[in-house]
Amino acid sequence: MKVDILAIGAHPDDVELGCGGTLAKLISEGKTVTVVDLTQGELGTRGTNLTRAEEAANASKILGFSDRVNLKMKDGFLQNSEEYQMQIVRVIRKYQPEIVFANSIDDRHPDHAKASKLISDACFLSGLVKIETTLDNENQKAWRPKQIFNYIQWKNVTPHFVVDVSDFMSKKIEACLAYKTQFYDPTSKEPMTPISSKDFLESLTYRAQDLGRLSGVDFAEGFTSEKLLAFKNFDGIVL
Numbered sequence: 001m002k003v004d005i006l007a008i009g010a011h012p013d014d015v016e017l018g019c020g021g022t023l024a025k026l027i028s029e030g031k032t033v034t035v036v037d038l039t040q041g042e043l044g045t046r047g048t049n050l051t052r053a054e055e056a057a058n059a060s061k062i063l064g065f066s067d068r069v070n071l072k073m074k075d076g077f078l079q080n081s082e083e084y085q086m087q088i089v090r091v092i093r094k095y096q097p098e099i100v101f102a103n104s105i106d107d108r109h110p111d112h113a114k115a116s117k118l119i120s121d122a123c124f125l126s127g128l129v130k131i132e133t134t135l136d137n138e139n140q141k142a143w144r145p146k147q148i149f150n151y152i153q154w155k156n157v158t159p160h161f162v163v164d165v166s167d168f169m170s171k172k173i174e175a176c177l178a179y180k181t182q183f184y185d186p187t188s189k190e191p192m193t194p195i196s197s198k199d200f201l202e203s204l205t206y207r208a209q210d211l212g213r214l215s216g217v218d219f220a221e222g223f224t225s226e227k228l229l230a231f232k233n234f235d236g237i238v239l
């Protein structure tokens with residue numbers, strides 16, 4: 001059950017939009033990635049929770065996630081409650097990830113920043129041995145992920161570091177477009193939303209290109225880190 005990376009998002013599609021290229025890259029290097037969607041995105045203006053679930057399954061196939069779970073929390077009303085924290089603690093202990101990717105620390109959709117704090121607190125609580133949880137009647141072991149990285153979403157949050165996703169940009173866009181009801185589709189009869197515009201779709205590419213311009217690669221995804229990051233060596237740095 002153990003995975004290298006748990007990528008968590010408030011809504012199905014957050015993970016693909018925020019860090020799809022980085023996850024595709026990590027998977028190509030042999031890492032295992034499981035995705036946790038906190039809500040079903042049931043308040044989304046376009047589509048339904050059913051179309052969203054189907055789209056999430058298609059996106060998972062494109063990116064090669066080993067598993068994807070939905071915690072069915074209440075879309076639009078995420079809160080940093082004990083109930084929600086404990087739901088995430090159980091998932092963290094089940095998958096025992098070294099690294100957790102989480103929503104942006106500040107964003108247009110109020111669920112995103114709330115999710116980032118909720119996930120961060122759950123990661124801490126998951127490491128406390130006196131918090132007891134069970135899964136299938138078995139006691140779970142305490143587990144605290146080593147790193148939490150927050151991907152960037154609607155707002156231009158200044159990243160602490162970027163990942164070169166040049167070879168994985170097309171895969172990321174393909175995974176995002178698997179959410180057919182959510183993004184730009186000139187034939188759709190559904191109401192327009194900020195993320196269904198042509199501009200938003202294009203912004204995925206031009207933002208990655210701009211972060212790439214600043215860091216000397218073709219395309220990059222940016223992250224903030226809770227902890228101060230240390231390099232073991234300089235081998236992975238783009239020169």
Ligand SMILES: [Zn+2]
Nearest residue numbers: 010011014109
């Ligand atoms: Zn979202």
